[in-house]
Amino acid sequence: MTSTPIDTAFLSIGELADGYRSGAFTPLDVCRRAQERLALLEPKLNAFIDPMTNDVIEQAERATRELADGVDRGPLHGVPVAIKDIIDVAGTETTYATRAVQPKLATVDAECIRRLRDAGAIIFGKTNLLEFAAGVAHPDFGQTNNPHDMHLTAGGSSGGSAAAVAAGIVPLALGTDTGGSVRAPASYCGIAGFKPGFGTLPLDGVYPLSPSLDHLGILARSSKDAAVAFAVIGVRKPNNSPAISPEQLRLGIVSNQWNHPAIRPDVRRALDATLGVLEHAGMHIVNVDLPTPELMAKSLLDILMPEAALIHRQTLASNPGGYARGTHELLLAGFTLPAIDYVDARHNQNSWREQLSSLFKTTDAILAPTVPFVAPGTDPALSTEGDDEIISLTHANLTGAPSISIRCGLEKTMPVGLQITGALGSEERLLAIANYLEELLQMASP
Template sequence: MTPPPFLAASISEVGSLYRSGSLTPLEVTQAALSRTEQQNARLNAFITVTADLALEQARQATRELQAGQDRGPLHGIPVALKDLVDVQGVKTTCSARILAGQVAAEDAVVTRRLREVGAVLLGKTNLLEFAYGVVHPDYGKTNNPWDLRRTAGGSSGGSAAAVAAGLCYAAVGTDTGGSIRIPAAYCGVSGLKPTSGRVPLGGIFPLSWSLDHAGPLARSCQDARLLLEALLGEKLESVRPTLKGRRLGCYANTSLGRT
C-alpha cells in the first residue's frame, strides 16, 4: 500500500498543514501507526509500539492546535525513542533478555522534554544488546529499508530505519562509538552526535558514563535540528558560515607523483 505523501514530508511542512487546518496530528499518527504495522515485520525497527499512548497524545495535540495552543515545531509530530530511553509505564529492554520485563517508573529527561513540546511518542526502537556488540536473538536485527538483505547498522539501527522508512519523522538515538552516525550513514538519514553533556542522559541506560551521547536522527539536517532543540530544551543560534578572512591550504603528496 502506498503511504500518504505527508509521511514523507518534512516536520516543518507537516506543521504548516496542521496550522492551516488541512491536516491533524490524529490523522498523521493514525497513518504512521498503520505504516508501522505494515512494515515492522520486514524491518524489525520497533521493539514496542506505544499505539495507545500515541493516539492519546495525538488527540490532545489536535485539540490544542485547533484551540490555538501551539507548543512549537514538534507539536503533534510522531517520533520514536531508542529502547534504552525510559518512558514511564513502558518497557525498556535495551534488547536484552535480562531486561525483557523491565517497565520504567518515570520518564527520561529527554522523554519529558518531548512531552513538553507536544511530540507524539510512537514507540521504542530496536538496538544492539545494551547498545554494544551484537544482535540479541530474542529481538533480531533491524533490516535496512533500502535493501532488506542488509543491516541498518548499530546500535541505533531501529531509530534510523524507522525514520528512513517513513514510520516516524525523527527518532532519538545514542552514540558512544558511532551508534548514531553509523546507522544514519547506512540508512541515508541525518544523524548527529552532540557535544558531550549537551543532551541530558538521565533515564537513559548507560554504556559508558564518560562517552555516551544522546542525539537526533531525522530525514534532513533541518528536521534533526528541530529534534535536537527539543532534546536540549533551547533554541540553537543560526550561524551563516563564511570563508571570508580564512586561508586554505593544499597538501601535496609528492611520493605518489601527484598533488
C-alpha cells in the first residue's frame, strides 16, 4: 500500500524544513511540484519572466544531496525563492521588464542573492514587474494577474513576486519597495509583504529607482516566514522577541489614513472587523496623527521623480521609444520638477522621520489600511494627480521605518491588507507583533 504524496504547494518555510529533515519529501520534490504549478498557471498569471527551469532542478538536486549527507545550511536550505527581475542573478539575464535597454547578463549575484545561496536557498526564476519598478507595465511584458481573480491585477511593482507566492508556486520571493511596491501587491494578493528599515537589507546588484527611498522587500505567506527570510538576508539572529501580551500592546491608529474618504466600503468592513478583534483581545488602541496623506504622497513623488530621471537620463536620450508611454511620461516629469520642491520634500522627509519616531514613545506600532481598495483591474500608475493607492504607504518609505502588510480580511473572495509600521530599528519586534496579529485575525475569521 502506497501513501498519498504530500502536496507541498502551500506549505510554510517551517513545514518545508521539517519535511526535508524528516524525509517526508525533498527539495527536488518541492521544486518539481512548484514547476508543475507554474506550468498550470502560466501564462495567464504572467508572474514569471524567466522561470530558470533547468537551473532550478540542478539547485534542487544539490540541496537534496547536501541534506541527505547531513549538510544543513539552516531554515532556508532547499527552499525555493522567486526574484524580482530587477535584481541580478549570476548567469541569468536581468530584463527590468523594459525595451529601453537590452537585457543584461549578470556576471555576479546581487548581495541579497549571495546570502540566499549561502543559506542553501534555491533561486527559482525571475518575476515580472512594472517597468524598471517605475509605475506601469510595459506592453511587451504585460500585467501580472491576481491568483484570486485572474481578471484583476496582482499589483506593482513587485506583482510577479507577490503572485508567485500567493499562487502556491513558491513560499518566498524578493521585491523592491520605493513607494509601497512590496506592500500594495501583498495586500492585493493576500500575503505578507515586509519592507524593513531603510538600508537594513543590501541593495548591491539591485537596479535603483530612487536611492533616497529604495528598499529591498520580502514577500511571504506569513509574517513568520518573512521573519525567517529577514534573519538570513539581514544577517540577523532568529527572532527571539518576547511573547506578545495583548494587554501590554499599545497600537496607534493613523486616523487620517484609517478614515480617509478614499477607503472603499468593502475595505471599511474589514478594517472595522479587525479593530473589533483587537479591542476584544484587550489591546490599548489610540488615535495618532501624521501629516495629511496627500502632502506625504506629494513629497515622496517630489523626491522619486527627479532621482529616477537622473538615473534614466542617458537611456531617455538614446532610446525614448523603448519605454512604455506611462513610464516615459513619469521619468520626463522628473526633469521639470522645480528644485525647490525637491529640497522641500527632503526637508519634510527629515522632519517627518523625527515626528514618526516620537509616536513610538507611547506606541509599539501604528496601523493603517495598506491600500484603500481591493485589487483593481489594472495597477494604478504613480501620479501627482491624487494617487489614492499610496495614501497609507508613503510614510514608511519617506521615514525609512519598517512596515509590513498582512491580510486582515477577505471581501467577496478578494483580500484586504492591514499595514503595521514600527519604529526605526524595530524589525524583529514589528515582525513579532505582525505574527501575533496575523494569528489572532486568523482565529477570529469565520
